[in-house]
Amino acid sequence: MEGRDRGTEQWAARAVGGRLMIAAGVLVSGITALSDLRHESFEPTTRLLNYVLSALAVLFGLLLLRSPGRVPYWLINVLPSISAIMVCIPTAVDKSPSPLGPLLLTWPVTFAAAVLSARTAWITMGVVASAFAVLASVSRGVDGVVLWVEVCASLTVICWMVTRLQAQSNRLRTMLANLARTDELTELINRRGFDESLAREHSRHVRGGPPMGLLLIDIDHFKRVNDSWGHQAGDQALRQLGALLSEMFRTMDVVGRIGGEEFGVLIPDCAPGQAARRAQELCDAVRTRTRDWPHPITVSVGVATSQDTKASPDELFALADAGLYAAKAMGRDRVGTVATPSR
Template sequence: MTELRTANASAPEALADGSGGADSRQWAVKNVGGGLMIAASALVVLITVLYDVRGEPFPALTRHVNFGLSACVAALGIYLLRTRRRLPGWLANSMPSTAAILICLPTSMDESPDELGPLLLTWPVTFSAAVLTARVAWVTAGIAALVFAALASLNRGVDGVVLWIEASASLVVVCWMVVRVQGQALRLREALARLARTDALTGLTNRRGFDEALAREHARRGRGGPPWAVLLVDIDHFKLVNDSWGHQAGDETLRRLGALLYSSFRATDLVGRIGGEEFAVLLADCGPEDAAAQAHGLCETVRTHARDWEHPITVSVGAATDPGPVGNGSSPTELMAEADTALYAAKAAGRDQAVARV
């Protein structure tokens, strides 16, 4: 199977759109606050130590403006570290560009070009690429380059143009490198997340991924969503397949059954392999009668298709539905237990059949 029908959303940009969970959003706010505190502290150190050591102290006006900006940045950082509120997306996305503009202002007041301004401009760009999105990072880099170009050319002439070229090149390189690294890290995290929720043999969702989907569907039902159902599917006498033809034949049978189940349900449903020869199907927006009909139909589908396989099989199916009042329905654990009870009833009744509990 090349694709899984899952309800998992892609990794959210917790700061940019606020779609992440509460923990992710809170972590993002704290991350911003800590970054601002580090930036303010580093700026103070650069102003008070670096240039004095070099014997090139800041002009008084530039020094005072930078100290004032550092105090404002530190105050905002302290607020974000202490608050429990989620940072609005528009504010998070606009902060790096605003910081870049503020960095350009005191730099333009100095009549002789220096390297501190371009160095500081890399901070908001790096922050945008690492914490927000690539789009915000490139917008920040573009705004920083434009503002720096205007101020440098007005106040420093040819030297300002040269400094702008150096600063713009640095911003582009830094932005490209951080965005590229973040993109690779995101793709790796997504791949690992898929592997952690995928059964290696069949390509279906594994028990972990299926349990997470159950929890999401239960929460959706609690918010007033439609009823939902679970089917548990077990291969009849599967041990005979392994004992008679070997485990390779058993693996092939599991793969073929997984593909058959996958193609037998809607795109909104979720099929998973949750045990050795046991599969499960989460039926979204499914009432009791529909769940029972699908369970019986599945037995017939497997019986019809598998009779032509090299190692024919049949399945037993247990179905359980949660049609109860919103807030009073079965939990995922209870619903799985009811489906399991129905499955054992189907096996006790002779196998190759379905039993539904509502």
């Protein structure tokens, strides 16, 4: 569903949908009982429908709140439509127009537009319009058609406004999420985004997927660049290296800036030998292609591969880090390879 994840859907169905069903049931039955006490009772048919549907709404709401398992996906989508039909029936057959029914119809429409998808909201709106039109025209004639036009016009405006606000909110959340996972200098993903990608790929590997390769890349003697030519030169070198990494690796590979002068590359579907070859190609390319840069650099690369599904993402990262330190100890501008030990 657009702009929603399954966790939000479950929360909406339980916490919001269940409570709305209970509140609607209690409100309708309470108003019906109050009308009886004031001797202003609804029509007998409407009165009976109000009590029956109120009891069903409360029962259904309690079931949603107390359900031990996940609420089925289809039920989440049809919940607003079911609620709307339950409201339409007594409202349409009531011979004396009451503002209660049209008011309650705003609840399922607003619920669908606010916490579900725009498609579900407009489907709910269509169900409301269709059900109310049939029932009102059959039971109330011309007066029912007039009431239908008034109610549908108001609900359409509400649905449009709420879905529009939700779309803007979703875009803003997506933009903020991307900013939280993007390195401002290189426009690569940052450490947070890289760790999330590593966790996802590790989970896929544990479920039976192919091994992955992890490269940790560190610019050799980067402090000399900052000390000799200034931090602007260092920032330029970082941006250029980030662009070079993005160019050399596939779209499916994850390239990120881990922090400072350190970068990471996550290579899905990668055998140990292949990861080492890619790392060596990177070392050679940086050494060769940066000769034309204002401030040439070289890099050291640590390599680790996930052959053992019991190795956690942190352990895999530590192995790649150990390979990086080994490369630096051997003189820099080279690759240090560490494979996951068997258990």
